[in-house]
Amino acid sequence: MAKDIPNWAMKFLKLTCAPQHLDELQGDLLELFVRDKEEMSLNKARRKFIWRALSSLRWYRLPRFEHLHAITLYKSFYKVAIRHALKHRSASSIQVLGLMLGLAATFYIGLFVHNELQYDHMHERGDHIYRVLRQNTQTGARVEATSSLYGEALEKEFPFISMCRMGNDLVKLGEINPILEKEFYWADSTFFDLFSFQFIHGDPRTCLDEINSIVLTQSLCQQLFGTVDVLGKTMQVKVYDSDDVFPMNITGIIKDPPTQTHIQFRALGSMPNAKELYGNLLNTWGFSWVRTYIYTPENRIQEVRDGIAQLILKYLGDQAPKNFGIGFQAFYDVYHDSQDIDGNTFKGSKKNLAIFSIIGMLILLISLLNYINLATARSITRAKEVGIRKVLGAQKRAVTAQFIVESTLFTLGGGIAGILLTIICLPALNRLFQIDLKLASLSLLNWSFIFVLLLFLGFLVGILPAVMMNKIPRISQTKTAIPFKTAQWPFTRKLFIGIQYFVTIGLLISTLVIFQQYNYLKNYNLGFDSQQLLHIPVDDRNMQSHLMSIKTEMKKINGVYGITATGENLPSELNNTWDLNWDGSGLENPLSIDIVGVDKDYFKLLDIDFVEGKNFLLGYDRDSASSVILNEKAQDIIEKTPLLNQQVHIGGKNRNVIGIVKNYHNKSLHTEIRPLAYMIFPPGFRVSADNLFLKVDTKDIPNLLPQLKATWQDFSTEPFKYNFVDDAFAQAYSLERRFSFLIGAFTIIAISIAVVGLFGMVSFIVQLKLKEISIRRILGANAVHLLQLLSRDMVGVFIIAAICALPLSYLFLKQWLANFAYSVSIQGWVVLPGILICLVLSLSIIFFHLQRATRLNPSEVISRE
Amino acid sequence: MKGTHLGEFEELVLLVVGILNGNAYGITVMDEIKQHTGRKVSISTIHSTLARLEKKGFIESHVGGASPTRGGRSKRIYKINAEGQQALEKAKIQREKLWNLLPKNLFSHG
Incomplete structure (x- = not known):
C-alpha cells in the first residue's frame, strides 16, 4: 500500500507536522486512502491523498523550533551579547558609533552613486x-x-x-x-x-x-x-x-x-x-x-x-x-562623460563617481577594521566567560558563532542607526551639497541587498575575534582575565590602526588641496572687474532697438556708475564662431574666432586695458562697422606683425584692427581663453547686443533695483530679470563646490571614526597596563615617560602610514588637478596639517586616558587582585 | 470565559465523541458527522477541532491501536470527560431555556 503513495507527500507531512501529531495524521490519511482506493481509481485516490496532505497544514501542529538545541544556543548568544553590551556601555557605544558613522557615510555615498547611475535610465531604449x-x-x-x-x-x-x-x-x-x-x-x-x-x-x-x-x-x-x-x-x-x-x-x-x-x-x-x-x-x-x-x-x-x-x-x-x-x-x-565637450553643463563625472566610490569603500573599511580592533580588544576581557563555556563543553564552532552573532547584532544596529541618521539628515545634506538625492530611487531589491550586505559584513567582522578567542588555551582563559601577548600591540592590530592612519592622512591632504583648488577657481583674477557688476538679460526683441535710450535713462539713476550693452553674457557662451583669415596667411582652411558684440563703453566698464591701439569712438557707424578689436590670444594666432591698423577677414568681411586688449576670462576657468573679436553691431542679428551690464553701488541695492525696474518697464512688457556677475561665476564652479564639500564631509567622518576607534583602543590598553603604569609611577616615572611608554608603538605605526599615504595622495591629486586648465600647484606644506592633526589627536587621546589613570592611587591599583 | 466557550462545530464534534463512546478518532468522527448532519468536513479540520477541545479540557486522548490499513501508524482515541459532559449539558440547558422563551405562536402560522 505504501508504494501507492508518493514518497514526497509522506515526507512533506513529516516536515510540516510536529512528531506528536504525525502518527495520527499519517495514519488517518492512509486509512482514508485505503478506503478511497476501493471506491475509485488508484490515480484519483492518490490525488485525493496528495490534496489532503497538502491541505493538512495547521498552525497548532507545525513543528516548534524552540525545541531545537541550536536555536536555544543562539538565543543565549543573543542574550549574552545584549547583556555584555549593556554592561560595558561606553565601550559598546563607541563600537556602535564608529559603525554607525561609517555605515551612514557609506550608505550616503552608495545612494549618491546609485542616483547618478540611474540618470537617463527611464528611457527604455x-x-x-x-x-x-x-x-x-x-x-x-x-x-x-x-x-x-x-x-x-x-x-x-x-x-x-x-x-x-x-x-x-x-x-x-x-x-x-x-x-x-x-x-x-x-x-x-x-x-x-x-x-x-x-x-x-x-x-x-x-x-x-x-x-x-x-x-x-x-x-x-x-x-x-x-x-x-x-x-x-x-x-x-x-x-x-x-x-x-x-x-x-x-x-x-x-x-x-x-x-x-x-x-x-x-x-x-x-x-x-x-x-x-x-x-x-x-x-x-x-x-x-x-x-x-x-x-x-x-x-x-x-x-x-x-x-x-x-x-x-x-x-x-x-x-x-x-x-x-x-x-x-x-x-x-x-x-x-561629456566634460570635454564645450558648453557642457552636466554635473555627472565618471571620475568623481569613481573617487566617491573609493572613498566610500575606504570609510567602510576603516569603520569595520575599527570594529574588529575594538572587538578583539574587548574579547580579551571576556576570556573567562569563553573559557567557562569551553570547559562546559562548548565547541569551537559555538564560540565562533557567539562572536558572529554579536558582530552581526552590532553591524545591524549600527547600520540601521546610520541609515536612519542619513535619512533624517537627507534634506539638510541635499541643501549643503546642492544635490537632489531621493530615497525613492531605491527599490525593494536595493533595500534587501543592503540588509543582506549588513548581515554579511557582520559575519565578516565577527570572524577575526572568534578565531583569536579560539586560539587561547582554555586553562589560561579561566585562570587569568588578561592573557599575555594579546594585551600588547600585535601585528594585525598595528596593521589595522596603520590603515586607519593611512586613510585619514591621505584624505586630509587631499581635502586641503581640493579646497585650495576650489578657492583658487573662485577667487581667480579673471582679468576684468567683476565686482559690483549687475547683469540684465534683454530677452525682448523690440527692446534691442531701444538699447541706446534705455542706457541713457538708466545711467541717470543715482548709484549707477556705468552701463554697457553686449552680445555675450558673463560667463559667456560664445556661440558665434566665425571664420578668420588674412591676406598672405597661406592657410588652407581659415582659422576660427569667437565674436563678441560690444559698444564703446564695454572695455571701460569692465576695466580691461588696451595693449595697443584704441577703443571704438562712437556707437554704430560706418567706421565702427569696418573695425575690430582683438584680444591678445587672437593676436597670438594671427601671424602678422604689426597687426594694428591692418586688415583681417572675419566672417567673410575685411575689418581694420583698431585695438588689441588684454586677455581676460569671459568663461569659467574650465576652459582656456580663446581668440576673440569685438565688434559693434546694429540690432537684429544673432550677435547683436542683448545683455546690459551695469556698474552699480552695491551698498544701495534695495533702493536701486526698484528704480531700474521702473525704467525697464517704461520700455518693455517683459519681466525685469537681473543677476550679479560674480555670483554667476561662482555658480559655474558648483560642481567643484559640491565635490570639495563632499570630500570634506567624508574626511571629517573618517577622522571621527578613527578618533572614536583610537579612543576605545587606548582606553583598553591603559586598563591592561594599569598595574605597570602604577609601578612605574611609584618608581618615579613622570607623565612624559608614561606618554612615551604608551605611544611608542603607535608613533611607529603612524610614521609608516604617513610614508605610505604621502606619495599616493600626491599621485592622486596630480591626476585630479590635471583636469583643470588652471590649477594650483601642490605645495609641500599641505602635508603638515594632515600629519599634525592626526598626531595631536592621537597623543591627546593617550594623554587623556593617562590622566585618568594617574588620578588613581597607585598602591591601591597594585594591591588589587 | 473565552477560553472554554463551546463553538457550534465544537459542540457537534464533542457530541459525536460522546456518541462514539471510546471509538472516537479522526476518521470515525468525520464519518459520523457526515452521516448524521450531511456536513462534509476535511480530516484536518476534524483534527484541529479535536486538538482544540482537548486543549480546552473537554476531552482526553490516548494513543490507540495501530492497524495494517494505517500503515502501522497508531490512532489517537478521544474520550469525553466529566468537564466535557458538563459543557454539553450546559449548552443543552441554555438552549432549552431559550426555546422556552420563544413566543408560543411563533411557528403556528408557519
Missing part, C-alpha cells in the same frame, strides 16, 4: 541610443551641435537605424501675454520612439508627424491655459529670431521631463516647420544647430562607426575639412 557628435579627427575634440544633414545622411546610409534631431529655438508662445520660451525644440517625429515620456493626452507615435504640431509639457500648459485639456487646440508660436508666426496644433501634453534625464524641454515643435523656417540653410553641412540621436537595434553601432569615413567621402567629397569626423556617444554616457 537608452541602451541602443547614441548621441551623434562632430569630432575633430586630429585633436579628438567633440562638439555637440550638428548640422541637420548628419541625421539625414546616416538614415539614408544605414536604413536600420532611426534618427531624431532636436534643435533649440527661442519662441514666444500664445497671443495675449506671450511667454518667451527658451526650452523650445524643433524635433523629428521619431522623438517619442526613441525617448520615453509619460503622456497625459495625445498619441506618442503620431503627435509630431504633421507640420504645425506642437507638444507641451504639463507645467507650460498650465502656465499658458490653466488646464491640460487643450488637445487639438491651435496656438500661436512666434519665432523670436525671425519674427515668423506659425499657428500650431497642440497634439500632445506630457508630464514634465523628470530631473534625472538630460533630455529637457518645455515644448516640442514638428521638424517640418523648421524646414520651412530655415529653408536651404538646413541643407548645408556647416550650419550646426541640432542635437542628433540615433537608435540602432541589435547593437549594430559598429557597422555605423565603420561606415562613417565612407559616408563623409560620399556626401562631402573633397569639401570636407581634413579633420572632419563624426563620433557616437552612448546615450547613458552623455551625462557622465
Whole structure:
C-alpha cells in the first residue's frame, strides 16, 4: 500500500507536522486512502491523498523550533551579547558609533552613486541610443551641435537605424501675454520612439508627424491655459529670431521631463516647420544647430562607426575639412562623460563617481577594521566567560558563532542607526551639497541587498575575534582575565590602526588641496572687474532697438556708475564662431574666432586695458562697422606683425584692427581663453547686443533695483530679470563646490571614526597596563615617560602610514588637478596639517586616558587582585 | 470565559465523541458527522477541532491501536470527560431555556 503513495507527500507531512501529531495524521490519511482506493481509481485516490496532505497544514501542529538545541544556543548568544553590551556601555557605544558613522557615510555615498547611475535610465531604449557628435579627427575634440544633414545622411546610409534631431529655438508662445520660451525644440517625429515620456493626452507615435504640431509639457500648459485639456487646440508660436508666426496644433501634453534625464524641454515643435523656417540653410553641412540621436537595434553601432569615413567621402567629397569626423556617444554616457565637450553643463563625472566610490569603500573599511580592533580588544576581557563555556563543553564552532552573532547584532544596529541618521539628515545634506538625492530611487531589491550586505559584513567582522578567542588555551582563559601577548600591540592590530592612519592622512591632504583648488577657481583674477557688476538679460526683441535710450535713462539713476550693452553674457557662451583669415596667411582652411558684440563703453566698464591701439569712438557707424578689436590670444594666432591698423577677414568681411586688449576670462576657468573679436553691431542679428551690464553701488541695492525696474518697464512688457556677475561665476564652479564639500564631509567622518576607534583602543590598553603604569609611577616615572611608554608603538605605526599615504595622495591629486586648465600647484606644506592633526589627536587621546589613570592611587591599583 | 466557550462545530464534534463512546478518532468522527448532519468536513479540520477541545479540557486522548490499513501508524482515541459532559449539558440547558422563551405562536402560522 505504501508504494501507492508518493514518497514526497509522506515526507512533506513529516516536515510540516510536529512528531506528536504525525502518527495520527499519517495514519488517518492512509486509512482514508485505503478506503478511497476501493471506491475509485488508484490515480484519483492518490490525488485525493496528495490534496489532503497538502491541505493538512495547521498552525497548532507545525513543528516548534524552540525545541531545537541550536536555536536555544543562539538565543543565549543573543542574550549574552545584549547583556555584555549593556554592561560595558561606553565601550559598546563607541563600537556602535564608529559603525554607525561609517555605515551612514557609506550608505550616503552608495545612494549618491546609485542616483547618478540611474540618470537617463527611464528611457527604455537608452541602451541602443547614441548621441551623434562632430569630432575633430586630429585633436579628438567633440562638439555637440550638428548640422541637420548628419541625421539625414546616416538614415539614408544605414536604413536600420532611426534618427531624431532636436534643435533649440527661442519662441514666444500664445497671443495675449506671450511667454518667451527658451526650452523650445524643433524635433523629428521619431522623438517619442526613441525617448520615453509619460503622456497625459495625445498619441506618442503620431503627435509630431504633421507640420504645425506642437507638444507641451504639463507645467507650460498650465502656465499658458490653466488646464491640460487643450488637445487639438491651435496656438500661436512666434519665432523670436525671425519674427515668423506659425499657428500650431497642440497634439500632445506630457508630464514634465523628470530631473534625472538630460533630455529637457518645455515644448516640442514638428521638424517640418523648421524646414520651412530655415529653408536651404538646413541643407548645408556647416550650419550646426541640432542635437542628433540615433537608435540602432541589435547593437549594430559598429557597422555605423565603420561606415562613417565612407559616408563623409560620399556626401562631402573633397569639401570636407581634413579633420572632419563624426563620433557616437552612448546615450547613458552623455551625462557622465561629456566634460570635454564645450558648453557642457552636466554635473555627472565618471571620475568623481569613481573617487566617491573609493572613498566610500575606504570609510567602510576603516569603520569595520575599527570594529574588529575594538572587538578583539574587548574579547580579551571576556576570556573567562569563553573559557567557562569551553570547559562546559562548548565547541569551537559555538564560540565562533557567539562572536558572529554579536558582530552581526552590532553591524545591524549600527547600520540601521546610520541609515536612519542619513535619512533624517537627507534634506539638510541635499541643501549643503546642492544635490537632489531621493530615497525613492531605491527599490525593494536595493533595500534587501543592503540588509543582506549588513548581515554579511557582520559575519565578516565577527570572524577575526572568534578565531583569536579560539586560539587561547582554555586553562589560561579561566585562570587569568588578561592573557599575555594579546594585551600588547600585535601585528594585525598595528596593521589595522596603520590603515586607519593611512586613510585619514591621505584624505586630509587631499581635502586641503581640493579646497585650495576650489578657492583658487573662485577667487581667480579673471582679468576684468567683476565686482559690483549687475547683469540684465534683454530677452525682448523690440527692446534691442531701444538699447541706446534705455542706457541713457538708466545711467541717470543715482548709484549707477556705468552701463554697457553686449552680445555675450558673463560667463559667456560664445556661440558665434566665425571664420578668420588674412591676406598672405597661406592657410588652407581659415582659422576660427569667437565674436563678441560690444559698444564703446564695454572695455571701460569692465576695466580691461588696451595693449595697443584704441577703443571704438562712437556707437554704430560706418567706421565702427569696418573695425575690430582683438584680444591678445587672437593676436597670438594671427601671424602678422604689426597687426594694428591692418586688415583681417572675419566672417567673410575685411575689418581694420583698431585695438588689441588684454586677455581676460569671459568663461569659467574650465576652459582656456580663446581668440576673440569685438565688434559693434546694429540690432537684429544673432550677435547683436542683448545683455546690459551695469556698474552699480552695491551698498544701495534695495533702493536701486526698484528704480531700474521702473525704467525697464517704461520700455518693455517683459519681466525685469537681473543677476550679479560674480555670483554667476561662482555658480559655474558648483560642481567643484559640491565635490570639495563632499570630500570634506567624508574626511571629517573618517577622522571621527578613527578618533572614536583610537579612543576605545587606548582606553583598553591603559586598563591592561594599569598595574605597570602604577609601578612605574611609584618608581618615579613622570607623565612624559608614561606618554612615551604608551605611544611608542603607535608613533611607529603612524610614521609608516604617513610614508605610505604621502606619495599616493600626491599621485592622486596630480591626476585630479590635471583636469583643470588652471590649477594650483601642490605645495609641500599641505602635508603638515594632515600629519599634525592626526598626531595631536592621537597623543591627546593617550594623554587623556593617562590622566585618568594617574588620578588613581597607585598602591591601591597594585594591591588589587 | 473565552477560553472554554463551546463553538457550534465544537459542540457537534464533542457530541459525536460522546456518541462514539471510546471509538472516537479522526476518521470515525468525520464519518459520523457526515452521516448524521450531511456536513462534509476535511480530516484536518476534524483534527484541529479535536486538538482544540482537548486543549480546552473537554476531552482526553490516548494513543490507540495501530492497524495494517494505517500503515502501522497508531490512532489517537478521544474520550469525553466529566468537564466535557458538563459543557454539553450546559449548552443543552441554555438552549432549552431559550426555546422556552420563544413566543408560543411563533411557528403556528408557519
